[in-house]
Amino acid sequence: MEEKRIAVVAIVIDEQSAVPEVNAVLHEHNEMIIGRMGLPYRERSISLISVAVDASPDKISSLTGRLGQIGGVSVKAAISKK
Numbered sequence: 001m002e003e004k005r006i007a008v009v010a011i012v013i014d015e016q017s018a019v020p021e022v023n024a025v026l027h028e029h030n031e032m033i034i035g036r037m038g039l040p041y042r043e044r045s046i047s048l049i050s051v052a053v054d055a056s057p058d059k060i061s062s063l064t065g066r067l068g069q070i071g072g073v074s075v076k077a078a079i080s081k082k
Helices: 016-028 057-068
Strands: 005-013 033-041 046-055 073-079
Touching: 005 016, 005 057, 016 046, 016 057, 046 057, 057 073
Parallel strands: none
Antiparallel strands: 005 046, 005 073, 033 046
């Protein structure tokens, strides 16, 4: 079994119509989520979400991959080395 890592996933949503799909994906992966913070930037019609996770690198990659496939969404992860 692959060792778990702590990571922060940064999500930028440029199209507000993508928000329900992003939330659905995050809900599907809720077992790995430590916490999340969302910031709506109304002046620019952009939403920013940071999600702290505890999971294997493969599961973190799976989550970011699913989110990255959603139109109007950009995602990056910073993963701990241990």
